[in-house]
Amino acid sequence: MASAPAAGVVVCHRLIAGTADRSIVGHRSQHEGSALVTRPSVTVRDAVPGDAFALLALLSDPEGGLARSEGVRAERVDASEASVAEASAAVGRIAADPDERLVVGLVENEVAGVVHLRRAPLSPIRVQESVRVTSLTVAPEHRGKGVGTVLMSVATAWAEEKDAPFVVAVMPARDREANRYVTRLGFTQIGVVRVAATEALRSRFAGMAAGSRDTGRMIAVRKSLRRRHPHLGTSPASSLSLSPLSPLAPMSPRYPVARRETADPATA
16 A cells, blocks of 8 residues: 555545456346346446547536536537537547546446546656546436446556556536545545636736836836925825925916015005
């Protein structure tokens, strides 16, 4: 058993007893009263480009989230030729990468679930590796059939195969059901994953830089004025834009200053 990572980095060690068999998981059965209910078998395999349309139906949110609500899922599927071609290319790229897998779960030869696995270091300053689990999704009509458990078992088996002592799961923050599920498996929360569009970030940083330049110019102007007019900075209440009523403001015809008339000693 590998040693646990440093405090605050504990994820989950060996989630469940996995199996390296990537073909068929036998029929499951359970008793409901006196009747014997048989669940359909779940078959797992690596995704192929021909699964592109089915994968679009499962992972239909263009921003990377998971559409887990029945009805919403169907409405958000982008089935254009361009999107199917892009998904096919992505599946092909993953299949060619030895450090990635895209595994689908099949129920009666229908794609019922999917999970994306990627091998990566647990930390940039550690040699221990981990298997990252993302996009774990089960179609609403196939939940409760053990599809998610089989997919997580495959993830565990692949981690063992790759000598990765840890499995890291990334789940949608709003998906309480998925988060409760991985918590029951033994996962511990160690951080929060956030996403932002690159273009939006670039615009934000550009605005921050412009604001910094404007602030710098304003400070330079104020320093220049204070050097030329030292009296402007003698009081905390002083301001660069002086009121016409201020004693430092130039005289204006709108605000005439009354002159006190004194008697002429010769005529007094």
